[in-house]
Structures are given as C-alpha cells and as structure tokens.
Amino acid sequence: MRSIFIPNAPAILLLIFLFISCSGTNDKEFKVDYEKFTLDNGLEVVFHKDTSDPVTAVALTFHVGSAREKEGKTGFAHLFEHLLFLESENLGKGGLDKMSSRIGGSGANGSTSRDRTNYFQTVPNDALEKMIWAEADKVGYFINTVTEAVVAKEKQVVKNEKRQGVDNRPYGHTNYVIDKNLYPEGHPYSWQVIGSLEDLQSATLEDVKEFYNRWYVPNNATLVIAGDFDSGQAREWVHKYFDDIPRGEEIEPLEVQYAQLEETKKLYYEDNFARLPELRMTWSGVENFHDDSYALQILTQLLSDGKKAPLNQVLIDEKQLTSNVSMYSRNSELAGEISIRVRANPDVDLDEVSAAIDEAFARFEEEGFNDSDLKRIKAGIETNFYNGLSSVLGKAFQLAQYNIFAGDPGFINEDIENTLAVTRSDIMRVYDEYIKGKNFVATSFVPLDSGELTLENSVAAEVTEEEIVMGREDEEFNLPDSSSYEKTPSSFDRSKEPPYGDSPELNIPEVWSTDLENEMAIFGIENNELPLVQFNLRIKGGLLAENPEKIGVANLVAELMPKGTADKTPQELEEAIDELGANINVYAGSQDITITGNTLSRNYEATIDLLEEIILEPRWDEKEFDLAKQRVLSQIAQQKGDPNSIASNEFDKLIYGEDHILSNNPLGTTESVETITIEDLKAFYEDYITPSLADFHIVGAVTQQEVVASLEELNTNWESSGAEIPEYETPEPVAESKVYFYDVPDAKQSVLNFGYLAMPETDPDYYPATVMNYILGGGGFASRLTQELREGKGYTYGIGSGFTGTTIAGAFRIRSGVRTNVTYESTQLVKDILEEYPSTFTDKDLETTKSFLLKSNARAFETYGAKLNLLQNMSAYGWSADYIKEREQLVKEMTKEQISELANKYADPDKMIYLVVGDADTQLDRLKDLGYGDPVLLN
Template sequence: MKKWILATAITAILVGCAGQQPQSSLPTGVTLLETVKVEESQVGIPYKKYLLSNGLTLILHQDSSDPLVHVDVTYHVGSAREVEGRSGFAHLFEHMMFQGSEHVGDEQHFKTVTEAGGTLNGTTNTDRTNYFETVPSNQLEKMLWLESDRMGFFLPALTEKKFEVQRETVKNERAQRIDNQPYGRMGELFNQAFYPQGHQYSWPVIGWPEDLERADVDDVKHFFQRWYGPNNATLTIGGDFDELQTLAWVNKYFGEIPSGPAVTADEKPLVTLDKTRYISMEDRVHLPLVRIGFPTVYARHQDEAALDLLSNILGGGKTSLFYKNLVKDGFAVQAGVSHPCQELACQFSMYALANPAKGGQLADLEKRMRESISEFEQRGVTDEDLQKVKVQFEASTIFGLQSVSGKVSTLAFNQTFSGNPDMISSDLKRYANVTKADVMRVFNRYIKDKPMVVMSVVPEGQRQLIAHEDNFIAPALNVSEVAVQGVTDYQQISSSFDRTSMPKVGASVELKSPEIWSGQLANGIEVSGTESEETPTVELVIYLNGGHRLIPVDKAGLAGLTASMLNESSQKRSAEALAQALEMLGSSVSFGASSYQSYIKVTSLTSHLDETLDIVRERLFEPGFKVADFERLKQQQLQSLQHMMSDPGYLANTAFDGLLYGNTNPLGVSSSGTLETVSSLTLADVKAFYQQQYSAGNAQIVAVGNLNESEILAELARFSTWKGEGTQLPDLTQLPELAGGTIYILDKPGAAQSVIKIGKRALAYDATGDFYKSYLMNYPLGGAFNSRINLNLREDKGYTYGARSYFSGGSELGVFVAQANVRSDVTSQALVEFFKEIKGYRQSGITDEELAFMKASVSQGKALDYETPYQKAGFLRLIQRFDLDANFTEQQTEITQSVTKTELNHLAKEQLDLDEMVVLIVGDKMTIEADIKALGYPVKTLEL
C-alpha cells in the first residue's frame, strides 16, 4: 500500500473520494455512510464508515500487508464526564471492563486474547476511553465477541468483590505512577489552580483517593449505564479481513445491543484567569522545577495551529529561545514549551528544571522565562520558523501511518472528536496555512501580559527556592450527592444466539517474516536491510559494538557522555545550526549508548535521506568536541544522576545490578555512571573513547525503508571511507558469589510503595537453545498478564498494579528476575506470595492447560512481530548481532510446538532455585523491616 504524502507537498490539495455503495448487500440495520479512497501521492487513510441502527459507528480500514487485525472500541467518555467529588470512575471502568462479562469468565478476556497470539490494553484520558486488541487476522470474530459482550452484557457479571479488587489495583497504580514518582503530584495540583472549581479538567483522570473511597458498586453500575452504550462508541477495525464477513459479524454481535441514553457534546467556554496564581509544593526531588501555564483555546479551534507553532519557536528543541536562554547558558538542566490540547481546553505550558550548580532559584528561572517571551515579541516570526514546524507536522503525520494500529487510532480519534474520520488532510492544511501574522496575533491574544499559573516544585525543606509565595489555595471540593446523572433503567438483553459459545478460529494465517538482504560497504561494514512499502520513510541504525561494556568501571558514564557530545556541534556548524537543518528536513539523528553498543539512529523521509545522511556524516566524522558543550553536558549528566536518585525504579535497577555483577564489572555499574565517575571525566576521555568506539571495525548497519538494496547501499556509500579496526571487549572480572536467600533493603524514607526484585544470574542469549526454552518455561509463571504471579499479586490480592518475571540475556550473561511495585503495608506478604509461586512452579511444573496456552500464544503471536519499520529493524539487528540464521523464527516456532512438559519442568528445576536468588527491596525501611525480618530470612541493609 502506497498512500503517501509527497515530502515537498505541504501545501498540496489533498482530498479523498467519498461515495456510496449499494445498500442491498449490507446486513439489515447497517447503513453505509461514506467510502473514502486516497489517491497515490496523497495523504490519508482509506476507509468505509457505517452506522448501526443502535447508533454504533463502524469504521473499516483494509490493509493486507500483514496477517493481522487491530480492533479498537472508543467510548466518548473520560474523566470529563464525571462530577466534582466523584472522580476516577472512567479510569476505574477501564479496569473493570477486563474482569469478565456475562458470557466471558473472570480473567478470560486477557487469557483469550493472549492465547490467540494477540496484545491488548485499554487507556483513559479526560475525554475518551478506548479498548483495543491486535491479533492474527483469523482471530477477528473472537475479538468482536469479546468486545460486544462487555459492551452489552457487562453488568450481570459485576460483583462487589471485583469492584473492590480493581479499586485496590487503581490505588496501586496511583501509588506507582503518581505518589511514588518524582514530580508525580505536580500535574493534578497544577490543574486545580489552572481550571475553575468544578471544571471537568480540575480533577485527575485517575481520581482523587477520597473520591475512590466514597464510590460504591452501584455508582459503577450507573456510570456504565450512562456512558457505555453503542451510540456513544466507535468501533474501528483495520488490517487484513473480509469486508462482508466482518460486517455480518459486527451486526451479529453488536447490532442487538440497545442504545444508551442520548449523549450531547459538552460546551467549550474558554478558560480564563483573573490574575496570576502562584502555587508550590515540596517533593522528594533533587532538581527544583518551575512550571508556567496560560489558558488558550480547545482542540481544533481556529487558533490551535498558530499556538502550536508559537510553542515550538519558544521552546521546541535546540533552536528555541528557551534552549538558548536557559539550557545552553546552564541555568536549567532542561526547559521546554508545548501546547497540549484536549477536547474542552488547551494549556500553553512552559517548564524549566533548575541547575542547582547555578543556585537553583526558581524566581530567577521565572524571570528568564518571561524575558524569553519578551524576546520573542521583539524577534518576531521568521520564514524558517514556519517552514520547520510545518515540515515536522507533515513528517510526524507520515510516521503515524506506519502501523495498522496507528491508522486505526487516528480514524477512531477523528471520528470521536470531529464526527469525521477523514481529518488528516484538513489538519495538514490548518498548519500549512498558518502565517506570521497568525502567530503574532495568538501571542498577543493569549500570552502577552496575560495571567498565568506559576508552580514551584522544590526539594523537601527548601522552600526558599520557590519562585514566589503562594497566593492561591484550592477550594474544598463540592461533593456531588449523586455520582452519575441521566441514568436510565438497565435493559436486560435477550440475545438471539448462544453467546456462551466462543467463536471458532478461522484458517491459520500465513506468517510473513521480512525478506532480508545482506550487503557490504567497500570498507567491509556489514549492512542488513529489508524493503517496506508502507510509507515513504527510512529507519536506519548504525550500531557500534562496545558501548558501556568497553569502559573501565572508574569511567562509567563515558559512553553516554561521548554520544551526547556527538549530538552537539561539529567542526563546521553549531548544535543549533545542525538541529535547524534536521528540523527543516523533518528528520531525526540521535547518537546514544547502551550496555553493549553505541548507536546512531536515523529517521528520515525517503526524499530527504540524502541530506540527512550528510548530517550524520558531518557529526560522525567531524565532531566539534567543544569545551563549552562538554562542560554543559557533564553538568547535565551529574544533575540527572542526582535526580534519578529519587526514582525508586532507578535505585532498584542500579542496586540489583550491583548485587549480581559486583562493582568491579561494567555490568554492575549503571551505564549513566555515578557522581564520582562522571565528575572525574574529561574532554580528553571523550576524545579517546571516540577513537576507540567510533571505528568502522565496530560498525554494523540495519536499514528499513521503501528503497531496495542497491538504492540503500548507494546512499550509504559515503561511509565507505570510514576506517578503524574493531575493538575487543575486555574480560569481565570475577563475579561475586551471590548470598542466595538473602533479602537486601535499600531505604527510601516515606516511599508509598516498595520495589521488589528477586533474581539471579542466568543464561546468555541463545535464540534456539535453553535460553529460548526458559522463556517458554517462564511464560505461565510470569511472562503473560494472566500468569500465576500477576493473577495472584494483582488480581487476587490487590497488592500491586502489575507483577511479572522474565529471562533476559546478552552475549555474555543473562538474568532471571521477578519483580513488582507493591503497597508498602503488604511488602512482606507480597514476598511470601512471590516465593510461593516460584517454589510451587519449580516443584510441580507447568500444567497441561498452561502448556497449551503457551504454545498457542507464542506461536500465533509471531504474526504481529514484523509490522512496523521499527519492528523490522529490531528483527534485523537480532540476526546481525547474534549471527543468527535468517529463518531462526521458524526454528523457534518448531521448538515451541514440540517442546515437552518434561523439558520445561527440568528447566524450571534448574533455573528457579530460590536458594540461589537474592532479593532486593527499595522502600521505607522503618515501616517494612520488622515484618520482613519476621519471615526468617537473612536481612541486610544496602547502601548505594
């Protein structure tokens, strides 16, 4: 399929062809509303739009490039449909809708989709909730059965117990994502000051904790009755399917569900502020942060596009005023401006993370942010400002069409909020038509001298750093007596067929692994590629074997710092000039480093690949290595390390690696380095590592795009003069002897959750050996949502938002890890359940049912592995890095189908011995230590 935007056709007239087809062949009650086709070299997504008699909107997009389908059901309900004092229902419902329905058993939704080889999830925001599955195309009818059953038959299966368990799960999610994260509560407190009391965006999507507590199961039932009818939903299906058969299925499963109460659009009065509001909070953070917000318009308002361009000029990357005035001069570690829009309101949002080395005073940062705004007024808008933002919008639109899920999401979004799936071309026109005068007009109307909200977030005990004393206190909530308004009586549906019978699966799909070519540059650099005709884009990665693994422990952090330097100035141009050149192309070039490799990621429109690779060559072969760049980046890395010390996930990963590998091995020290190692790094170290790492002998390239082998190799010929020998990895020092059975506690005072990691060193990567079989063995234990560990700790006990276990392997070593973030008050109980599940699985082994589930899920799931260019590039790299056979996935499928319980149970005995594992807990030692010691295991306190 080649439905493209020409890279230079920003101002082209892009229209679809709409028409009607005969209705006679359609199922009774299904009406075809429009057919949209897209001509060659035009933007858009071809689709057909239907309406069922009950009000359900159906959108079909056919794409046979991969044997899969993506099903999305979007309900026009988010937290904005809630009332004050009764928040959290929309998000709670996202969880509840996975708990089974009248004809689908408890936990069966996840199990059914996973066993079908699919993936699934749901998301909630202020304005909509969506549920989606991507599955092999022969599983489509089963997905429609599942989605229709929870739309029409959810309430009969709703119980008080399910409600209580999912309420606990939501509390755990809040603790993990908000309460236990640096700056986690900033957004919800900011919105209380930004929006008028009672505004639908003034409360958090996840809900206030006290609102969740006052909810009961009847409130949940009423919320479902009010908002989850077919007339408030859009069903969008994309992928490889038979159209007439799909229409018949949709009508069968959804057509008999009665409409819900009428739904009308909310009004969109513009948000205003009477004066500038200052608020502040203390948090367990290292970097003080100031955030400023101006109220503007709402999504797709006539001024939205111009405001987006204004935000990019002020704070969109290295060419922006914020970067120049705050980051480059070292006053801020990060700074930016954006203009996120929602259905009812937008925010013109600015932020800066202060550099404590410059004092960290947020009043000074606020002053500089205001001065940047004034500088824009004097500077005005340039032709380049307009062009680069339009190119970036165009490019992001194209990249969004690389997957079926991306296209389905776009169609569903546009239909839900505009009543028209075909909005891509009109959106492009909106941005293409913005003028300099438009940008200045919206600046004067919404930003210049206008009231704003200014929020300071400072480390605990350092209120002297806030920008200004608070002058606003959020009013107390007005708790509504009723949680839901406009509810009608529940209608019990009598189905016309037996819904208890799960649909049968269609004929097996034909797996389509990428057709791979391999070539070489004149200097011997290996290139692997595959052709992808989905979009006119190229994804290209240059890998350099080595990375952090090459670095002596006392210089940890050097690989990443060197990559950061290569993202800066060249000998010819400044970092800002290079960033501007890439922005004008709609391309991205990013140098980075990980444990075993450095890399250069290149994303480009095909028409601009030549110019983009010229920039890669300039940065790679002619780095500037300027002292000013080095000092700024080093300071940013140090401050980032200090910041990450407040992140419990980072603390857990760093400490756990140290336990497994020891502090004398690179694998036992974070690739970001430590405060001591990074502080000692010099520009000379960077230059020396550059010479060692960035040589042709270390390089391999993968390329995915709509160019053939000869065309890609011709573009890459500019790297044929690259020289240098490969670098051998130094030997690892002796690995520490693990104190198996020991529990280590790393204290994080006041933590809302405990991070638990249980594990040991394990097998190195092997695509077809015991490593792969261990992945299969672990699948029922902790590798799937409905695994033993997750069902126990999340669904049964309500201890966590999610728990899992996995094997991960590299070229030298591997690990087995079981992990979860759990409520602090159940830390010891969660450990007991972890131990019980791992021991029980090791002793009794996999069941026949689990074996069948694993084989079906893993085998069928391969249909989803190669859809996007990014996925294809990862597949190529795996073959390249580990020197695998091109057909290794076929060998894996054979192994999956033939592996026996005896083999898997033997591996479980071998790999899951708890006596060989260490346990790390990052949490509030004062509240968890006594209960943990009572378990009878050796307990030690760990210091980083």
C-alpha cells in the first residue's frame, strides 16, 4: 500500500482498547507488555515481545505530517515518505525495497497523516539486525543521496497518486473542499496531506533538504520493535546503528487550534465521476484524548450505526433516500471533525436529505437511548480491538501512536478508563455542545448537470482541475545510472550489510478436519493467542449458479440473509449480534456465497446459534428486500462512474465472452435487478444454500470438540438439496492481441487492464507461473513493471500483475492507472517488458525470487486471516496442510530456463487483451501505433 495518504487519519480510534475488561463482564485483564528507553540523541524506542510466530515488525514513526508544512509548500511530508524508500548511503539505489525482497519481508511501506509519517515492515526474525541498520540509514545517512533528478521523478509518482486517489475518482475532491472551508486560511489542517499539484511541482532540492533537516531527526522519532526477538541483543543493535546520529534542533509542540465557524457554509460541486448525489455535513470537533472525544465517538455510533439508529431509521428505512449513512468523529493532534456522509439514491434532492437529518436529530433528542445500547457498542469496540492485535505490526502501530500523541505507551490504561467512564449524560452533553444548533460545512457533490440536486443556497466550491496536456515539459526528468555524493561520517563501516541471524523454522499450524453427516466439511485451527474466534462458511455457487436471465439473485440472497430470521426482526437480529461483540456478514461473489463471523471466544456458541438461525430460518422480509434492491441499484450506478470499476467489469466481459456466466457483474445490471422478485431469492436459497456445497473454516480459541458440538443443529436440520453447480465450457484462449477502449471523457488517468483467460489454480503450471511472475509484476518494488513504469518513468503510482484462477480458469492480468498523456507510452513499455522478459531474466533475478518466496514463508501463518486462507485452500483444492513445503521444494529446484519457458507461454504480449479506460478524445487514436490494429471503442 506504499504511500497511502490519510487526510484525517483517526489513528487513535482503533487503539483505545489495548487493556480492557471485556466491557465490564470479565475481570481478566488483557495486557500488552512493553519496554521503553531513550537514546542520548532523543530517539525513543519501544519493545514488545510476542513469540507466537518467528517474525518481527519494525515501525519507525516521525512526528511530522502535513500540519508541519508551510502554506504554499504543501505535500512535503508525503513526498518525503516516498523519497526515503529510494536510496540511502549504505543500502544504495532501491534501498529498503531491494533488501525487503531478499529477506522475505512483507514489503517496506509507509503512510502519512496530518501529524505523523511512519515506515513499517514485518520480516522473518533472522533479519532484524538488517532492518535496524536500514532504518538508521534513513534517519542519518539519506539526504546526501537526494538529487534534483530524484526529486523530479518522485514528484511525478506523487502527482500520479493524487490523480488516482483524488482527481480520477468520484467525490475525490470532497475532503479538499471541506477542510478549506472548515479551517481558516493558514491553519495547518486547511490543506490536504497529499498537497497540491502546483506546490509539488514547485518544490526545489533546497526545500526538500530544509524539510528533512528540520523534522527527520532522532529527537522527533519513535522506533518500535514488536515480535519474536532477543531484547538485550536488539538494544545493542539499536545503540550501534542509531547512537552516531546527532540530535536535531529542539521541536516545540504545536498548539491546539480548533475550527471556528461563524456561519454555516454550503458548497457544491458537479463531479465528472459521480453518479449519485452526496451530502456531507461537518462540524468542528476536538483533538486526540480530549475529555469529550470518548463520548463523541460513542455518540456518532448511536446516531448512525444499525437499525435502531435514528439516522438509519429516518433516511434509509422510512424515507428511503439512501442505502447508507455514516457518521464519525475524527480526532487529530490539533483539532477534530464530526461528520455525516450520505450518498443518496439516484436523483434525490439533497435538501430532502438535509431535512431528514434534522428529523433524525429531533428523534434522538426526544427518544434518546438506553444502557443496553451503550453496552452493545462497547462490546463491538472490544472485538474490533482484539482484531487489531492479531499481528505484531498492529501492536507496533498502536504503541508508536500512544508514545507520540499521548507521550507514553502506557497512557492506554488511562485512555480506557476515560472511555468506560462515559455516561448517558456525557453523550447528550456533547451532542448539545458540538452538534445541536451549531454551524457546519455542508458539501453537495452531484453528477454533472445536476445542480438542481444541491442544497439550497449553496455556492460553487473552488476546485482546481488539471488539464490534459500532451508532452508537458514539467513531467520530464532524466535519472542517471549512478550519482556521486559525500558520505556522512560514521564511527564504523556502515556499508556492509549485517548478517542474518539463526534461520526461523516454518511453523505450519496444526489443522483438524471432519465431515458432518449432512455433507458439510469442517476445517479448523485452535489458536489461543487472543480471546477471539474467526470463521467463514463458503457455499459454492454465487454468480456461477445463477440463471443468466436474472443476474444478481445470489448477491441479493446474500444481502437479505442477515436481515432478520423467522423469530427475530432485522433490528432484533442485529442487536443480538452486537450484544455479543460479534460480526456476521454475508457476501456473494462470482463463485460462492460466504458467511463470515468474528466473535469473542466466550461468546462463540451464542454467535453460532445466531449463524444457524440465519442459515436455517431466513426471514425474507419484504421491506428489507426492497431496501436491498435499492442498495444494489445504487452500487451499480456508482460503478458506472468509477474508471476502476468500469475496467474490471469490461475486462471480465472481454476475457470470458458474452456466453459465459462469469462475464457478468455479480451485482447484476439495472435491468436484471429490477426484474428480480423475492420468490427468485427463495428458489435460489432452496437449491444452492445447501450443506453439500459448503465448507466451514474456523480459527481461534475454541477446540475441535466445541466446534463440532456447536454445529449439531446445522448437522441435524440443514439438509442437502442435491443441487450441483452448472458447468461452463472454458473459452478459447486469445489467438492474437487486440486493443479495446472505454471512453471516460476528461479522465485524469487511464486505467489499464491487460491480460487473458489463463488457467485454474489446480493446474500444475499455476504455481510455477506465479513464481515466474514475481520479477515481472508480482513482486511489488522488486518487479520490472514497477521499476520501469513508476521508478524509471514516473508514469504511474502503482502497477502489478498476477494470476487469479480457482478451480476454474482465471485471468492473468496487468493493472495500473497511468498519467493520461502517457497512455500509449505506458502501454508500449508494458509490451516491451513482456517481449524482453524471457530472454533477460537473470541469475540475480532467480536468486531474488527464491530468496523472497522461501524466506517469506516465516510470515505465512501469522494472522487469523492467513490461517483461514490455509484452511480454505485445503478445502477448495484438496491440498494437505503442508502444501507450502511442496511449493518450497518447487522454488528451490526452479531454473532460469524454466522461468523463460513459462514467460514465453504465459506472458506473451501478442496473445492478450489490452483494455484502456480513459479519455478517448486525446488517447484513442494514439493506440493504433501498438501494432494491434484499430482500437475497438466499447461505448
């Protein structure tokens, strides 16, 4: 996820429950132990030991984000997040990215918020010294490697990220409009974390060096190491590699600066990509750890979450103005915001939405809430907290955040006390103080030529749109093959990479499995690290089992199943789940319907009781059916304006062909969804929601005996229908390449989807081909596609390739979003890379591939999700629990010649579909030069 910018990251909200007494129902304290020390240069270091897996997370966080920038020089914090990955004096070009591939790391990554920038990675624990060495190089031995050319190149990458995340997506400019109008000019939150294209372009090398020398100093940083490591040895390494780095100038904390709105502001914008009108209302809130922040978080959930919430009742259930309402309190270091977001149904006037919000507030004032509502919300927070602790990296994040913003990782105890002490009167008080009758910023983002849907008396928002200009000089740069610079003095030779430690052993979890009498298979892993249980029930079918004349039925079945049971109304079922601190969700995909569950282990049996009700006694509520159809129709409408969704849907049509069921969007079409009846759902349920097509996977603090006993009612009462999934003939492979174009007028990026229908995962060549693809496009920053299109040319923010088969043939696909004015150049470069790959794959490439794939297995089963994935592979493909060892042997024996043969066979540029979603006026004709004939315009 390299370089995700987080405009208003509510980082602390996820962290507020590190110690918790199970919502007051369990006296056993759950505790994350830590050790903290500070170097003479001011670097603060936090250790946390977790020996459950042979991995270690390293997180380096600087107390600098966009709030420390100068107005007119915005985006520097985020630009720096990018720059620190590129090169340092002792790691050389490619820096941590190249090392990450060799050591089997999760991928060096980072993120930027208003108030902090962090760098993080999880690695096998034999690479810990290497990581400490590399992180120290960022802090003390980096800036001399930055040149004008490096800055020019990375400007283009960041600008592509802004196009992808803001300019080329629906509602992308909303945060910009809100923050600019909520905060006064010059306030450090009045601009966006990613900055503006103009500020980025004008940044000079001297600006960059000044920013680094001011903020990237040890006394402005926290280093957290969490996982399986020797604390004494790690402390020695931290001193060795960081002690030489000098302290920077003292940094004074910024003062809290609230937004002060003297009047309500209403703004509108006609969005080129939006297909639904959206209203956001934003009030001034409070900073992190303010006494009122705890009550505000609970207040927003009471108002918006669930069937009982007044915003849900009025806007969704009663007036049917929208399918979704969200409300949240965001707390940053200097200020906060309280926001409501409503993406209304097609053609809904936002004045109606505003009036409905007022009505919901009035209902809340009149009816309030009860103690059971509070208990229900706290139970959900508890479970979510434990989920956040399932990885060592999650723990590292949390400890760093508390250390920086609360001044102490141990503040967590006081934080919990504040949360648990919130009373009903506190909640009503903060409602009166921050929302009722207070001024706010209202933004109406509506489709083009739909100004009549905006709030009355709104004024046009100021939004700068980038023009598409071919051959812009400010987008050109020339990176030399090498650069010279003066090396920073050190007390020892840092140029030598530290050695590995003792190789970790691969811990394959102990798996149990059994079959019930009703033909449902069960696969489980007992894991007692946390008081949690996660499970999923996968039922084969989904879109694959549908009537081609009524696409969308499976998705609506999934929408409706959790909306009440025979004995429980939708609200009663929802509250029963929430009171357990559980989650039960149902999803439909192309080849299955999946029911997922997550709960505290003490509530496991009660959660399974509710799961059984959902499966055996669906309510088929007519009102919920109508709401579900409207929700799906809104999703379909939104996808029509989103270039990435368009590309995904059109690519499936092209690779499968119109006669194959998988060429369809699982949501269906507007026309098909409108024709579906509730009887269609019942018929699908009777045929395809059946145990003979189902596999149950479970991981957590529960034994095999407990699981089997808990499923006895399903075993007895869920009978097999005997239904079988229809089989479709696999389409013929592409004989020759063809270019297709889908026009999105004035698109700021072109979305590329290149590939073909390849093979199922059960094919003997599937995993070898995946190995082949690592250096091509599957290895992130180790891959040629990323190195050449992003790092070499600055054409894109990200690009990758991969195979996606199941038991059915899936696609080989290359995906990217590229700068509009280099659409042809990017496509030609991808083609060139594919053509050259078989003959240019080197011994070094093979060594990197093997090193990553073998060493990364230490991380293979760390999280609950990873363990569930192991179980799903076993049930879907009939693999043994140690299939990963078979793959290890395959990797060890792989030769360079085999890679070349696989590349020629499975990455042939002349046997692919080339789909481009972008601006046809400027880009369509240029693609003729690829040599694949005239592009076919799809719309």
